[in-house]
Amino acid sequence: xxxxxxxxxxxxxxxxxIDPAVHxxxxxxxYAKLEMLNPFGSVKDRPAWNMARPLLETAAEGxxxxxxxxxxxxAKALALLAGMHGLRFKSVTNRMRVxxxxxxxxxxxxxxEELPGRSECLDPTDTDDPLTRFHQALSEPGSAYVHxxxxxxxxxxxxxxxxxxxxxxxxxxxxxxxxxxxCVGTAGSSTGVARVLREHDPGVRVLGLVAHKxxxxxxxxxxxxxxxxxxxxxxTYDTIxxxxxxxxxxxxxxxxxxxxxxxxxxxxxxxxxxxxxxRKADAELDASQERRTAVFIVCDRAESYLSYVRQRRxxxxxxxxxxxxxxxxxxxxxxxxxxAVRTDDARRWMADAEPRPLVxxxxxxxxYAALHIEGSVNIVDELFDELVRGxxxxxxxxxxxxxxxxxxxxxxxxxxLTRMGHPDVRSLAGGIVAWRDAGAPLVRE
Numbered sequence: 001x002x003x004x005x006x007x008x009x010x011x012x013x014x015x016x017x018i019d020p021a022v023h024x025x026x027x028x029x030x031y032a033k034l035e036m037l038n039p040f041g042s043v044k045d046r047p048a049w050n051m052a053r054p055l056l057e058t059a060a061e062g063x064x065x066x067x068x069x070x071x072x073x074x075a076k077a078l079a080l081l082a083g084m085h086g087l088r089f090k091s092v093t094n095r096m097r098v099x100x101x102x103x104x105x106x107x108x109x110x111x112x113e114e115l116p117g118r119s120e121c122l123d124p125t126d127t128d129d130p131l132t133r134f135h136q137a138l139s140e141p142g143s144a145y146v147h148x149x150x151x152x153x154x155x156x157x158x159x160x161x162x163x164x165x166x167x168x169x170x171x172x173x174x175x176x177x178x179x180x181x182x183c184v185g186t187a188g189s190s191t192g193v194a195r196v197l198r199e200h201d202p203g204v205r206v207l208g209l210v211a212h213k214x215x216x217x218x219x220x221x222x223x224x225x226x227x228x229x230x231x232x233x234x235x236t237y238d239t240i241x242x243x244x245x246x247x248x249x250x251x252x253x254x255x256x257x258x259x260x261x262x263x264x265x266x267x268x269x270x271x272x273x274x275x276x277x278x279r280k281a282d283a284e285l286d287a288s289q290e291r292r293t294a295v296f297i298v299c300d301r302a303e304s305y306l307s308y309v310r311q312r313r314x315x316x317x318x319x320x321x322x323x324x325x326x327x328x329x330x331x332x333x334x335x336x337x338x339x340a341v342r343t344d345d346a347r348r349w350m351a352d353a354e355p356r357p358l359v360x361x362x363x364x365x366x367x368y369a370a371l372h373i374e375g376s377v378n379i380v381d382e383l384f385d386e387l388v389r390g391x392x393x394x395x396x397x398x399x400x401x402x403x404x405x406x407x408x409x410x411x412x413x414x415x416x417l418t419r420m421g422h423p424d425v426r427s428l429a430g431g432i433v434a435w436r437d438a439g440a441p442l443v444r445e
Contacts, residue, residue: 015171027285042300048077050159051148067145079108152230160192179294181274187232208237209273214408267298326412337415340429343438357399369445399424407431
């Protein structure tokens with residue numbers, strides 16, 4: 001194959017059958033769509049090129065900067081595309097959570113601006129959020145930036161409706177699969193592919209996978225976050241289920257070690273969520289019926305996520321076994337063991353208790369710098385997780401109030417510390433958002 005440009009190599013990725021001996025389904029053939037084999041390394045190559053292509057020639061004439069609210073694969077693809085056209089690229093995010101991605105973007109020549117957003121992705125309804133204000137400024141006439149706008153640009157979805165979806169049907173000999181399983185980030189791939197598959201057969205069932213609340217899987221939103229995404233439409237999915245980071249890593253290991261697929265955690269989450277969902281359907285089928293098919297997407301590769309794996313499963317990379325884990329607690333355990341306190345009660349407790357409770361803000365440093373509870377200390381949740389295992393900077397006798405954006409992560413850590421013998425650790429119910437909405441005072445750094 002010979003190409004005049006690397007962009008011509010985007011798409012037409014393989015569809016690979018997973019050995020039934022690996023997944024254990026007796027009546028369902030499971031296929032992986034290997035989007036990690038796109039030239040820039042991910043499923044985001046398609047929408048990045050489709051969104052940028054009509055804008056780049058004019059932008060090059062004016063020497064403009066391409067900008068996207070992205071901290072991952074979309075930013076990586078756009079940085080490369082911008083560089084090919086002699087343009088600068090700026091990645092705007094509230095937090096770069098995967099060090100390898102940040103370092104790679106810098107290597108690609110990207111400028112990274114971390115704004116103090118309140119959530120992990122853009123919430124267009126929150127007009128006080130710096131990320132939202134920046135997004136609005138980009139959309140104004142006369143902006144100095146070329147904004148690809150992945151969360152709202154219909155060309156994101158279109159890239160998969162004209163490429164990924166038709167390729168799946170073609171590789172299955174003209175028939176769509178019975179199930180399509182997709183992790184939900186911007187919702188572009190799941191929406192575009194589902195649309196095409198259902199044009200061939202309205203009975204295709206679509207499973208959307210989101211990250212478990214208070215958990216983090218690169219490229220996947222939580223159920224609360226997906227409702228903030230402009231391309232997300234609940235009607236696209238027959239079912240939406242959550243997966244945990246542990247499940248994502250388990251699935252990733254299976255794809256790598258048993259299937260030879262160098263999948264990242266998003267593909268692992270898709271595989272694990274698919275198997276869990278399909279087992280029930282498989283049990284209801286029998287050998288006399290026609291075999292069914294299911295397809296999931298392997299979004300990107302493993303190499304960019306070694307620090308993510310090391311943090312959660314250090315034993316896989318030669319480190320010591322993990323200690324106590326907040327992520328391992330079930331929802332029922334969190335409800336039973338976490339002491340949650342509402343804003344008014346928290347303020348009274350902070351004013352009257354002896355010794356005074358230590359307020360620990362688990363958000364990122366930019367969000368903390370923008371607004372925080374006076375006197376609180378900022379320990380980012382990933383660092384706090386390490387301190388839980390290695391030694392917290394306060395004694396068990398110290399009363400502690402934990403705060404995060406909406407009270408979910410703080411509740412998990414409150415439950416874990418209570419289980420570890422801390423007698424008075426409480427979680428701020430509703431988080432900093434509830435504190436703000438109650439009119440309680442917040443200060444800037």
